[in-house]
Amino acid sequence: MTDxxxxxxxxxxxxxxxxxxxxxxxxxALQRHYAVRLxxxxxxxxxxxxxxxxxxxxxxxxxxxxxxxxLLRRAQAQHPATICILLTAYGSVExxxxxxxxxxxxxxxxPVNLDHLDLLIERALRSxxxxxxxxxxxxxxxxxxxxxSLIGDSPAMQRVxxxxxxxxxxxxxxxxxxxxGTGKELVAQAIHRLSPRAKxxxxxxxxxxxxxxxxxxxLFGHEKxxxxxxxxxxKGRFELADGGTLLLDEIxxxxxxxxxxxLRVLEERxxxxxxxxxxxxxxxxxxxxTxxxxxxRVAEGKFREDLxxxxxxxxxxxxxxxxxxxxxxxxxxHFLRECAARNGKPVPGxxxxxxxxxxxxxxxxxxxxxRNTIEKMxxxxxxxKLTARDVPAAIREIGREHLPVARGAxxxxxxxxxxxxxxxxxxxxxxxxxxxxxxxxLGISRRTLHRKLNEYRTQGILPPAE
Ligand SMILES: Nc1ncnc2c1ncn2[C@@H]1O[C@H](COP(=O)(O)OP(=O)(O)OP(=O)(O)O)[C@@H](O)[C@H]1O
Ligand SMILES: [Mg+2]
Numbered sequence: 001m002t003d004x005x006x007x008x009x010x011x012x013x014x015x016x017x018x019x020x021x022x023x024x025x026x027x028x029a030l031q032r033h034y035a036v037r038l039x040x041x042x043x044x045x046x047x048x049x050x051x052x053x054x055x056x057x058x059x060x061x062x063x064x065x066x067x068x069x070x071l072l073r074r075a076q077a078q079h080p081a082t083i084c085i086l087l088t089a090y091g092s093v094e095x096x097x098x099x100x101x102x103x104x105x106x107x108x109x110x111p112v113n114l115d116h117l118d119l120l121i122e123r124a125l126r127s128x129x130x131x132x133x134x135x136x137x138x139x140x141x142x143x144x145x146x147x148x149s150l151i152g153d154s155p156a157m158q159r160v161x162x163x164x165x166x167x168x169x170x171x172x173x174x175x176x177x178x179x180x181g182t183g184k185e186l187v188a189q190a191i192h193r194l195s196p197r198a199k200x201x202x203x204x205x206x207x208x209x210x211x212x213x214x215x216x217x218x219l220f221g222h223e224k225x226x227x228x229x230x231x232x233x234x235k236g237r238f239e240l241a242d243g244g245t246l247l248l249d250e251i252x253x254x255x256x257x258x259x260x261x262x263l264r265v266l267e268e269r270x271x272x273x274x275x276x277x278x279x280x281x282x283x284x285x286x287x288x289x290t291x292x293x294x295x296x297r298v299a300e301g302k303f304r305e306d307l308x309x310x311x312x313x314x315x316x317x318x319x320x321x322x323x324x325x326x327x328x329x330x331x332x333x334h335f336l337r338e339c340a341a342r343n344g345k346p347v348p349g350x351x352x353x354x355x356x357x358x359x360x361x362x363x364x365x366x367x368x369x370x371r372n373t374i375e376k377m378x379x380x381x382x383x384x385k386l387t388a389r390d391v392p393a394a395i396r397e398i399g400r401e402h403l404p405v406a407r408g409a410x411x412x413x414x415x416x417x418x419x420x421x422x423x424x425x426x427x428x429x430x431x432x433x434x435x436x437x438x439x440x441x442l443g444i445s446r447r448t449l450h451r452k453l454n455e456y457r458t459q460g461i462l463p464p465a466e
Contacts, residue, residue, distance in 0.1 A: 010033065010034055010035045011033075011034050011035070011055040011056065011121075011125055012034065012035045012036075012037060012052055012053060012054050012055050012056070013030055013034040013035070013036050013037070013054075013055065013056045013057075013058055013121065014036075014037045014038075014039060014045060014048050014049065014052070014054045014056070014057050014058065015027060015030075015036060015037070015038050015039070015058050015059075016038075016039045016040075016041070016042065016044075016045040016057065016058065016059040016060060016063070016068075016071065017040070017059070017060040017063070017087070018040055018041060018060065018063045018064060019060070020040075022060070022110070023038050023040070024038075026058065026112070026117075029114040029117070029118070030117075030118070030121075033118070034056075034121070037052060037054070041063055041064065041065050041066070042059075042063060042065055042066035042067070042068075042070060042071040042074075043065065043066065045057070045059065045071055045075075046071070046074060046075070046078075049075055049078065049079050049082065050078075054079065054082050055082065055083060055125060055128075056082070056083045056084075056085065056121055056124065056125070057071075057072075057075055057082050057083065057084045057085070058085050058087065058117075058121075059071050059072065059084065059085075059086055059087065060086075060087050060088065061086050061087065061088035061095060061099070062088060062089070068086050068087075068088070068099070069086075069095075069098065069099060069102060072084050072086065072099060072102050072103065072104055073102055076102065076103045081128070083105045083121075083124045083125070083128060084103065084104045084105055085104065085105055085106050085107070085108065085120065085121070085124070086099045086104050086106075086107050086108070087107075087108050087109075087110055087112060088107075088108075088109060088110060089109070089110040095107075105124045106120055106124070108120070146168075146190055146193040146194040146198075147161060147164060147165075147190050147194070149186060149189075149190070150183065150186055150187065150190055151327065151330050151331050151334045152324065152327040152330065152331070153326065153327065153330060154324035154326040154327045156319050156323070156324045157324060157327060160187065160316055160317075160318065163314065163316050164187065164190055164191055164194065164316070165194070166314075167191060167314040167316075168190075168191045168194035168195045169194070169195060169196065171285055172313045172314050173266070173285075173286045173287070173288070173310065173311055173312075173313045173314070174188075174191060174286075174287045174288070174313070174314045174315070174316060175251075175287075175288050175289075175290075175294070175311045175312045175313075175314070175315045175316070176188060176287065176288070176289040176290075176315075176316045176318065177289070177290055177291075177293070177294060177315065177316070177317050177318070178291065178316075178317060178318030178319065178320075179291050179318075179320050179366055180291045180365065180366065180368070181321075181365045181366035181367055181368030181369060182318035182319070182320065182321065182366045182367060183318055183366075183367055184249070184289040184291070184318060185204065185247070185249065185289065187316060187318065188202075188204070188245070188247045188287045188289060189202060191245070191287060192244070192245040192285075192287075195245065195285065197243065197244050197245055197285055200241075200242075200243035200244030200245070201240060201241055201242075201243065201244035201245075202241075202244055202245050202247070203237050203240050203241040203244065203245070203246050203247070204246075204247040204249055205218060205219065205237050205246070205247070205248055205249065206249045206250055207248055207249060207250045207251055207253050207254045208249075208250040208253035209250075212254075212255040212257065212258060213227070215254060215255070215258055216257070216258055216261065216274055217230070217234070217236065217273075217274045218236060218237060219236050219237050219238055219258070219261075219262075220236040220238055220261070220265075220271050220272070220273055220274060221233070221234050221235045221236030221238075221239055221273040221274065222234055222236075222273050222274035222275050222276070223273050223274070223275040223276040225275065226273070226274045226275025226276070227274070227275065230274075230275065233273070236273065238265070238271060238280075238282050238284060239280060239282060241282070241284045242282045242283055242284060243283055243284075244284065244285070245284065245285045245286075245287060246284045246285070246286050246287070247287045247288075247289060248262075248286065248287070248288045248289070249288075249289045249290075250289070250290060250291070251288040251289065251290050251294070251311065252290040252292040252294055252297050252302075252303060256304070259303070259304045259307050260304070262307060263304065263306060263307045263310060266286065266307075266310045266311075267310075269281060269282070270282075286311070288311045294308060294311075294312075295308070320363070320366055321363040321366045321367055321370065322362045322363055325359050328355070328358060328359045328370070329355055329359065329419075330419075331367060331370055331371075332350060332355060332358060332370070332374060333419055333420075335370065335371050335374040335375070336348060336350060336374060336378065336386075337443075339371075339374055339375045339378040339379075340378055340443065341443075343375075343378060343379055345378060346384065346443050346444055346445065346448075347442070347443045347444065348378060348381060348383075348384050348385060348386050349384060349385040349386070349420065349448075350385065350386040350387075351385060351386070351387045351388065352417065353387065353388040354386055354387055354388045354390065354391055356399075356403060357388055357391050357395065357396055357399035357400065357403070358370070358373070358391065358395070358399065359399075360399040360400070360401075360402040360403045361395050361398055361399040361402065362398070362402065373391075373392060373395060376392060377390045377391065377392070384444065384445070384448050420452075421452075421456065421461070423442060424438070424442065424449065424452055424453075427439075427441045427442050435449055435450070
């Protein structure tokens with residue numbers, strides 16, 4: 001290792017030993033590459049750890065007072081990023097194992113081989129940097145995949161995804177509007193997951209469920225004795241969401257007094273608990289959701305216009321499912337897998353007829369209703385393929401009435417069939433043609449896979465078997 005130029009921040013090594021000669025000997029050996037600090041016992045070491053960003057803690061095991069293991073435990077708890085290496089003259093394997101169990105990076109016996117120590121520190125620092133880099137990469141990956149729970153390839157949903165991607169990294173308030181069951185809460189969660197606050201809390205409050213007085217204390221908390229029944233001080237959702245995201249669901253339903261208070265919080269970023277006067281500051285990202293037309297509520301005088309503007313910095317509209325029927329086959333496929341997994345069943349196939357019926361039905365309950373329907377079909381369905389007969393009667397009847405004129409011709413089943421075929425081919429490629437393993441990956445029986453492949457042969461998609 002060459003000398004480190006002085007303008008680069010050198011890693012800090014803290015040497016802890018009750019013997020002055022050992023401390024100074026190690027210091028001489030290490031000071032060429034590191035900024036060295038010294039401590040003669042565990043307490044002084046903890047002070048140094050608190051004051052400096054110590055990269056490596058090099059501590060003797062046997063010391064008067066708190067010993068090396070005790071110091072290691074406290075250092076690990078308070079400064080988890082610090083690398084700990086222990087030294088001892090009494091090199092017993094048991095102590096070494098104990099130290100490693102407690103999170104020590106390594107263990108050296110005295111007299112210390114200085115070349116070995118130098119290499120050890122260098123390696124430890126390198127592996128810590130690598131871990132940090134991996135964490136960063138993982139965070140980037142998470143952000144790429146944070147939206148995987150939201151399904152849809154209709155132009156409307158693609159626009160929603162674009163807005164989520166743009167808004168998530170910012171602190172802007174988002175207003176999500178759409179009828180019940182269109183995925184508003186899911187969108188709010190995706191924004192949180194893709195934001196720099198992802199590691200912080202995600203807190204949702206359903207504003208319509210609470211009476212006005214309760215809502216205020218739910219949001220802002222209360223002091224002990226603030227009202228009858230307030231037996232102890234309680235934190236509100238604003239405080240609980242500190243450092244994270246707060247979703248105010250069904251925002252249209254909050255009463256005028258709470259609207260005023262909310263507006264003030266958004267303007268000043270601070271509030272008081274009910275019955276308290278100590279101002280509390282929190283760092284939250286606010287998302288509001290509603291299944292009502294909030295602008296219409298403003299026009300009716302039921303919702304404050306200034307609050308509406310505060311909330312509506314970024315607006316996301318989720319259209320009813322009936323206005324994006326193109327999403328239905330993909331959603332069916334997604335829910336089939338999800339429900340099968342939850343119910344411990346193999347993933348069933350679904351016939352184009354059944355998908356056509358489901359696509360034609362107008363879904364007043366939107367995606368939630370579709371999901372519940374698929375769940376029912378998976379649980380009740382027999383056989384490994386769901387057909388039009390497995391579609392609940394009411395949906396089948398209404399679906400039939402809405403079917404496009406070219407009845408019987410494949411309408412939307414194509415996409416699902418394509419998805420299925422691609423999944424099968426991908427699994428076979430992955431397993432290098434091994435059908436048993438591919439079937440296992442796909443969650444279907446080997447017999448079903450065999451049948452599918454025969455179907456592809458009769459359809460001319462695959463060449464006939466030799
Ligand atoms: N695009 C989507 N992809 C996958 N699942 C979805 C999608 N949209 C909705 N869902 C599912 O539908 C159900 C309802 O979604 P969510 O609770 O987000 O709706 P909502 O708009 O908040 O409804 P409400 O107004 O009734 O609160 C959930 O189970 C959710 O997982
Ligand atoms: Mg909701």
